[in-house]
Amino acid sequence: MQKQRNILIVTRDFSKEISTKFERIIMLPVKGMVDNLKGLNWDQVLAPKEMDSNEQEWFRESIFPLTLDNYPNNMGIIYYQKDFT
16 A cells, blocks of 8 residues: 655645545645644645745744654755746
8 A cells, every 4th residue: 555645835825635545735824833744754845935034934943844854755845936927
């Protein structure tokens, strides 16, 4: 049986959790509560490319440590740019 992948997406203004047979995707708004995310091993983290200084500070303090917990897997953070043009 294949292990379910955990994917964290940092969003601008909404939260949602989607689970399938193969993936568990958690969408968390910037400056959202991350207490319930601790202890999970993340396979992938996606975050907005452009964040203001307060959002960047929150990201460094809250989300970045979650990626360090998964250090042996060398998991990186993918930054996305929101473009609706």
